Amino acid sequence: MIDLFEYCGEIASVGIIVNFTEDTETYIVGSPADIKAWAYNGCPRKAPKGLMRHNNKLGNLVKDINRLMKVKRELNEIMEVSNRLCNADTLCDGSCNAVLEELSEYYDVSEYANIVKNYMIYFLFVKFKICQRDFHKKIGLSVKGNHDRAEKYIDLFKADSEKIFRPFITARADDMFSVTKAVRCQTDIFDSSIYKIHTDNGNIRLFVANDSFITLLDTYVDIMSDAGRIVTNCENCGQLMITNRANASLTCGRTTCKKERLYKANDDYKKRAMKDPIKEAYLNFDNKCRSYRKKLSDSPELLEKYNKALTGIGKRYVPSSVD
Numbered sequence: 001m002i003d004l005f006e007y008c009g010e011i012a013s014v015g016i017i018v019n020f021t022e023d024t025e026t027y028i029v030g031s032p033a034d035i036k037a038w039a040y041n042g043c044p045r046k047a048p049k050g051l052m053r054h055n056n057k058l059g060n061l062v063k064d065i066n067r068l069m070k071v072k073r074e075l076n077e078i079m080e081v082s083n084r085l086c087n088a089d090t091l092c093d094g095s096c097n098a099v100l101e102e103l104s105e106y107y108d109v110s111e112y113a114n115i116v117k118n119y120m121i122y123f124l125f126v127k128f129k130i131c132q133r134d135f136h137k138k139i140g141l142s143v144k145g146n147h148d149r150a151e152k153y154i155d156l157f158k159a160d161s162e163k164i165f166r167p168f169i170t171a172r173a174d175d176m177f178s179v180t181k182a183v184r185c186q187t188d189i190f191d192s193s194i195y196k197i198h199t200d201n202g203n204i205r206l207f208v209a210n211d212s213f214i215t216l217l218d219t220y221v222d223i224m225s226d227a228g229r230i231v232t233n234c235e236n237c238g239q240l241m242i243t244n245r246a247n248a249s250l251t252c253g254r255t256t257c258k259k260e261r262l263y264k265a266n267d268d269y270k271k272r273a274m275k276d277p278i279k280e281a282y283l284n285f286d287n288k289c290r291s292y293r294k295k296l297s298d299s300p301e302l303l304e305k306y307n308k309a310l311t312g313i314g315k316r317y318v319p320s321s322v323d
Helices: 032-040 060-070 072-085 088-093 096-105 115-137 143-174 179-184 213-226 255-273 277-295 300-317
Strands: 013-019 024-030 052-057 192-199 202-210 229-233 240-244
Touching (some): 013 032, 024 032, 024 115, 032 202, 060 072, 060 115, 060 143, 060 240, 072 096, 072 143, 088 143, 096 115, 143 179, 143 213, 202 213, 213 229
Antiparallel strands (some): 192 202, 229 240
């Protein structure tokens, strides 16, 4: 088991540093106290014991959410392990430790890991360890009494599990992860901290979210907004994307989405144009001209004569009001 889990506390925190100059996002996972100590030490590149540091390109958080929505097995496997922890019998006899160990092994220690998935794993581990610790404090001689107490602590863990998975379960039902909906469904207080560190290489702002993935997401949206960027959904595929507020794009960077958006825009224009008799006549004329051009594509000389004649007609007859 990695040090991150050995040194975990009662609160699962994740910090983020966004560098728009270098287009990078840096994450630090651990307890609030350990993250605070790391910040006071100047946020060194090498994280101490009890913390895990990850670094990736700008926009990484959005990409990680999109991946968990697309590759469902990655989240399903964590949900399955979490469900196996929700067992009072295994909490009583201690066999839950093997399941907890299995959960920790899903944590990706690589620098470019999926931070959303990793944080969920860490959060679940911390919350179960608290339930396990509190249960053992009150363990007695009565088998039935112990089982009843175990059930109460398992219910607490179930509530935490539901909390961390809820945004994705809701998004799966809608077939789209909506930041606005995810944030509005959050009923808990958004517990977060900000550390401003002055170093020889410039100033650093470390934002820390405590016990909540949604708090991290809400903080991330604010960071992007302050930089003139918007976290929204692609109008074609529904995936999350980041776009500039000054020149907001309606689709993500995928070629298929851009083409689909262009086709839809052209189709909408044609539908509007058909309501205007002049524009409708022009569009019909234009479509016939395109058809003739295709037929003459094998005869360059005839095509050239046709284009010249068509240019003359256009100058005389195309209305100036036509877009």
